[in-house]
Amino acid sequence: MLKTMPLPTLLTTEYRTLSQIKGPLIFVERIADVAYNEIVKIIGPDKDVRLGQVMEVDQQHCMVRIFIGTSGLDLDTTRVRFTGDVARLGVSLSMLGRVLNGSGQPIDGGPPLIPEKMLDINGLPINPSMRTHPSEFIQTGISALDGLNTLTRGQKLPIFSGAGLPANELAAQIASQARVAGGDDHAAVESKGSEPFAVVFAAIGITQRETSFFMDQFRTSDAMDRTVLFINRADDPSIERLLTPRAALTAAEYLAFTHHRHVLVILTDMTNYCEALREIAAASEEVPGRRGYPGYMYSDLASLYERSGRMRGNPGSVTQLVILTMPDDDITHPIPDLTGYITEGQIVLSRDLHRKGIYPPIDVLPSLSRLMNEGIGKGKTRLDHRSVADQLYALYAEGRDLRRLVAIIGEAALSAEDRRVLDFAKRFEASYIGQGMVNREIIETLDGAWNLLSPMPAELLKRIPKEFIEQYHKHKK
DSSP: OEEOOOOSSSOOOEEOOEEEEETTEEEEESOOSOOTTOEEEEEOTTOOEEEEEEEEEOSSEEEEEETTOOTTOOTTTOEEEEOSSOOEEEEOGGGTTOEEETTSOBOSSOOOOOOSEEEETTOOOOOGGGEEOOOSEEEOSOHHHHTTSOEETTOEEEEEEOTTSOHHHHHHHHHHHOEEBOSSSHHHHHSSOBOOEEEEEEEEEEOHHHHHHHHHHHHTSTTGGGEEEEEEETTSOHHHHHHHHHHHHHHHHHHHHTSOOEEEEEEEOHHHHHHHHHHHHHHTTOOBOGGGOBTTHHHHHHHHHTTOEEETTEEEEEEEEEEEEOGGGOTTSHHHHHHHHHSSEEEEEOHHHHHTTOSSOEEEEEEEETTHHHHSSTTTSOTTHHHHHHHHHHHHHHHHHHHHHHHHHOGGGSOHHHHHHHHHHHHIIIIIIOOTTOOOOHHHHHHHHHHHHTTSOGGGOTTSOHHHHHHHOOOOO
């Protein structure tokens, strides 16, 4: 639950010097000893107490954003009390298996959480000298990810979706299937054993239908007892959208660095977060940047994404899978554009594949995981992993080019080799990408790739070393 620490003294100053109430913001005059990010208690005319946070401050004035809105407040009778502390989240292991709102309060009908610690929701930056490079494989059960765009522990990898695409379904599937393979050798990867693993799922600005979907999905899966859900609904105050990812990441850091778990954080939908950021910036009359978003949106997003990582001497890790909806499917829009700069790659969902009924509709050609090589190195998956992925990319890219050519000259004009590549692209989409809700082990993913390559003559497999072709390739005439 979002709280503040008790005040060190009983003597507290209250201010009745409000000058403006604008949207979710209030402006207080003639203040003293007020700090940026300080939590504020606002007492309304009907004696109800609301929490807010100082967003801007100078010697005599400050701007406060109210977490649950300013409805019912007035300039004459509203009182403001500065607490002298920042926003904190009460955390404990009992959070696992619980459903919380965007402020960290239980909404599943269960008992209140008894916190072990009260942590600043803004987090504590990891000392760069103590950071460890992400290098271990996380199995999601999705072949298009595990085989071609591998996720590693401590990485931040976004999924770029579009309106109407099944990003939420994919997020729920990954959350229920993801695990960390135990051990550092090939035999361990093939085994079912796994290291301590947890999922922190933050849904930001979602509808009631989406809320019901996520809660039903997790409650019926085996992953609920290792998952913490933060649910921020579309009808909740927009200011709470700014708190939800920070509260989720605070819980993740606690599980990872205090209890040494490997934590996968899934944030969806970050577009709703950025829209709330723009709304607050417009209410405070800030100078807008690209398309009306605040100029500091890059650093604001970085303050969230950079909370992933690993620390030397600590076995825990925080890995982020960030889902956002590209407005008008525009990958150059400020939200995906800035996200791509900060994160280590991107997974792009395809509307064309979705129209074909392929799930998950992951377009592997523009997708990229910059840390894939670190996660599939020797002893982590299988030695043929990199070369097989390169070969699948090459043949699929060639097949996509041939489809455009066929639209002009017709398939009859293609050579026998070109028709094989064209058929490969079709089978690749249907069976490798389009796996449905099946949870595939990494060995199944790699063996499935070789089954796809089996109709291709060995001389066409130019990206795979000869020893792997001799070991795995079974050419079908």
